Amino acid sequence: MMEYQVIENINISLSYHKLSLEIPPTAKLPLPGQFYTVRCGETKDPLLRRPFSMHRLIKRGEAVHLEILYRVVGKGTEWLSRCKAGEKINAIGPLGNGFICQEDIANVILVARGIGIAPLYGVAEAVRMRNQGARIFILMGARTKERIFYEKECSKIGRTFFYTDDGSKGFQGSGPQLLMHLMERKKLPQRFCMYACGPSHMLRDLANISEKLDLPGQVALEEHMGCGLGACLSCACPLRANYIRRDKHWEKPSLQWSEDRRQVYSLICKDGPVYDIQEVNWNDWVV
Ligand SMILES: Cc1cc2nc3c(=O)[nH]c(=O)nc-3n(C[C@H](O)[C@H](O)[C@H](O)COP(=O)(O)OP(=O)(O)OC[C@H]3O[C@@H](n4cnc5c(N)ncnc54)[C@H](O)[C@@H]3O)c2cc1C
Ligand code: FES
Structure with missing residues (x-):
């Protein structure tokens, strides 16, 4: 648990904000996909810390700043949006496992909604740092064009395509539908690694594409979390027993197996939030 000084906390569009915190010199640096749990209030309401992903790491002279991009949706995030430069914020992290970016990665597609x-922006920056020639494509969507944000920032890091539910900006439809649309028109490379974050039904549809076309992918599951400590089990996510990926980056200390070892659950707060797209048992996960 550490105190982080607020450098800047700005509203960037509608309910979207960007918080910049100075990372104390003794603190560990996060990887893209890892997260922090932040105390969002001075009292015990809200009681639970709120999880936020590392968005970007920026080096300014000797200092390293952690950027968090967040949307105000309730009490905790409203409190956060009122924090001012110079104030201190109490955060625990970096937590969980991050995205894995191979050294020789050449074509990357990020699929995001809202x-x-x-968490995906940092992946693009990490890929670019490792391989200047990597081709990065971003599929960015929202319900309507008013809800699309971060347009300029996305275009800086990769070729960006937009999608909206009502067609008011870019393609009309979902991220997975846009992905297929672009592939069919040969506007994307035939082989690529996919990184995605958004609602679980979007991730499930991407997993189906990944399986059908044999495309690798990783997803950040950010929809469900309670205590963030492995105690409440509210973040349990079913995995496919034969697809579990465990290595030094993704240790998965919290797997819970059924007696016949056919079913396995993972705690997102401990083992996640990043999973291989084929690991998650989407049929049992998406309601
Ligand atoms: C690992 C992880 C990383 C995350 N990273 C980010 C991030 O970088 N930026 C960001 O803006 N948010 C992120 N979230 C979601 C963020 O934690 C929640 O939006 C936040 O906890 C809401 O707190 P609140 O008190 O403002 O809202 P609450 O009062 O707790 O909830 C308000 C409304 O938002 C809904 N809600 C709460 N949490 C979520 C959620 N996780 N997903 C979808 N709906 C939710 C509730 O159902 C409710 O309708 C992340 C979540 C996880 C699990
Ligand atoms: S959030 Fe409570 S166990 Fe994961």
Whole structure:
């Protein structure tokens, strides 16, 4: 648990905000996909810390700043949006596992809906740092064009395509539908690695495409979390027993197996939030 000084906390569009915190020199630096749990209030209401992903890491002279991109949706995020430069914020992290970016990665597609872009932007920056020639494509969507944000920032890091539910900006439809649309028209490379964050039904549809076309992918599951400590089990997510990926990056200390070892659950707050797109048992997960 550490105190982080607020450098800047700005409203960027509608309910979207960007918080910049100075990382204390002794603190560990996060990887894209890892998260922090933040105390969002001075009292015990809200009681639970709120989880937020690392968005970007920025080096300014000797200092390293952690950026968090967030959407105000309730009490905790409203409190956060009122924090001012110079104040201190109490956060625990970096927590969980991050995205894995291979050294030789050449073609990357990020699929985000709304605030789902928050953990993905850092992936694009990490890929670019490792391979200047990597081709990065971003599929960014929302319900309507008014809800699309971060347009300029996305265009800086990769070729960006938009989608909206009502067609008011870009393609009319979902992220997975846009992905298929672009592939069919040969506007995307035939082989790529996909990174995604957004509602679980979007991730499930991407997983189906990934399986059908044998495309690798990773997803950040950011929809469900309670205590963030492995105690309440509210973040349990079913995995596919034969697809579990466990290595030094993704240790998965919290797997819970059924007696016949056919069913396995993972706690997102401990083992996630990033999973291989084929690991998650989407049929049992998406309601
Ligand atoms: C690992 C992880 C990383 C996250 N990273 C980010 C991030 O970088 N930026 C960001 O804006 N948000 C992120 N979230 C979501 C963020 O934690 C919630 O939006 C926040 O906790 C809401 O707190 P609140 O008190 O403002 O709202 P609450 O009063 O708790 O909830 C208000 C409304 O928002 C809904 N809600 C709450 N949490 C979520 C959620 N996780 N997903 C969808 N709907 C939710 C509730 O159902 C309710 O309708 C992340 C979540 C997880 C699990
Ligand atoms: S959020 Fe409570 S166990 Fe994961």
